[in-house]
Amino acid sequence: GQQLNQSPxxxxxxxxxxxxxxxxxxxxxxxxxxxxxxPGEGPVLLIALYKAGELTSNGRLTAQFGIxxxxxxxxxxxxxxxxxxxxxxxGQIGSNYKLTFGKGTLLTVNP
Amino acid sequence: xxxxxxxxxxxxxxxxxxxxxECVQDMDHENMFWYRQDPGLGLRLIYFSxxxxxxxxxxxxxxxxxxxxxxxxxxxxxxxxxxxQTSMYLCASRKRxxxxxxxxxxxxxxx
Numbered sequence: 001g002q003q004l005n006q007s008p009x010x011x012x013x014x015x016x017x018x019x020x021x022x023x024x025x026x027x028x029x030x031x032x033x034x035x036x037x038x039p040g041e042g043p044v045l046l047i048a049l050y051k052a053g054e055l056t057s058n059g060r061l062t063a064q065f066g067i068x069x070x071x072x073x074x075x076x077x078x079x080x081x082x083x084x085x086x087x088x089x090x091g092q093i094g095s096n097y098k099l100t101f102g103k104g105t106l107l108t109v110n111p
Numbered sequence: 112x113x114x115x116x117x118x119x120x121x122x123x124x125x126x127x128x129x130x131x132x133e134c135v136q137d138m139d140h141e142n143m144f145w146y147r148q149d150p151g152l153g154l155r156l157i158y159f160s161x162x163x164x165x166x167x168x169x170x171x172x173x174x175x176x177x178x179x180x181x182x183x184x185x186x187x188x189x190x191x192x193x194x195x196q197t198s199m200y201l202c203a204s205r206k207r208x209x210x211x212x213x214x215x216x217x218x219x220x221x222x
Contacts, residue, residue: 033210042115042201042213043154088154090211098169099211103153 003027006089006102013079014110021087021105022073029091032072033099034063037086046087047074079109114138115214117202123220130189132217134202141207143185145169145177148199148216160185161207192221 006023013019023032031050035043047058049065049072056063062075072091076083089102118133136143144159146169156169160179174196178186185204189196202214 035213040216040218042203042216045210045212048210098156098159101154103151 004089004091004100004102006105008105009103010106010108012108012110015079015081017079019076019079019083019107020073021089021107022071023089023091023102024071025091025100026070027091027093027100028069029093029100030069031092032063032065033090033092034061034072034074035088035090037088037104039085043088076107079107081109081111083107084109115202115204115212117200117214117217119217120215121218121220123222124189124192125222126193128189128192128221130192130219130221132187132189132200132202132219134185134187134204134214135183136185136204136212137183138204138206138212139182140204140212141182142205143179144203144211145175145185145187146201146203147171148201154201157187192219194221197221 004023004025033048034046037043047063052069053067054065060077086104088104090099092099115136124130141162145157146154155171157175158177160166163182166177176188197220200217203211205211
């Protein structure tokens with residue numbers, strides 16, 4: 001099956017720093033989604049990307065759909081303590097009903 | 112806003128018990144999914160349903176069954192709970208091919 005490699009696995013940063021994480025695959029996707037999960041909660045959708053090259057922002061978050069359609073990245077600018085959590089990428093191929101998820105990036109922000 | 116509601120946040124059951132996890136969505140979504148989430152393993156798909164009375168096995172269906180008698184409700188059944196089914200269970204739903212929305216999760220402990 002398809003696999004997504006998400007990196008880094010974890011990050012420990014200072015408040016105010018920018019953060020970057022990415023997902024890569026050997027497969028082509030036609031949709032990329034980025035989620036954030038707070039401890040003990042379900043993942044919440046942050047950004048959805050539908051076109052190669054698309055760059056989309058949601059507040060301090062920016063995500064891009066890679067031009068090869070095999071990767072995506074998420075940037076968080078000027079991090080704050082409430083950015084703490086696990087960030088997941090997910091990709092979908094064609095009309096396949098299943099999404100493929102990365103294993104997540106655990107972000108810790110030191111005030 | 113889309114609402115995906117899981118009936119219990121925390122459940123404690125004994126080995127061998129039959130366990131029902133219920134999920135309800137209020138947005139007339141065709142597709143519904145059950146995942147389990149374990150540390151280091153990410154999100155793994157147990158079963159999904161692309162419409163009423165339809166179901167398909169995901170990546171780890173062993174020990175589970177599902178029921179989708181009404182469009183808004185998708186139930187996950189553990190016929191005989193075992194300790195290795197202790198996990199966080201996440202329900203999700205979406206309009207066909209669109210963004211996936213998650214519930215808050217059920218943390219199940221099997222003793």
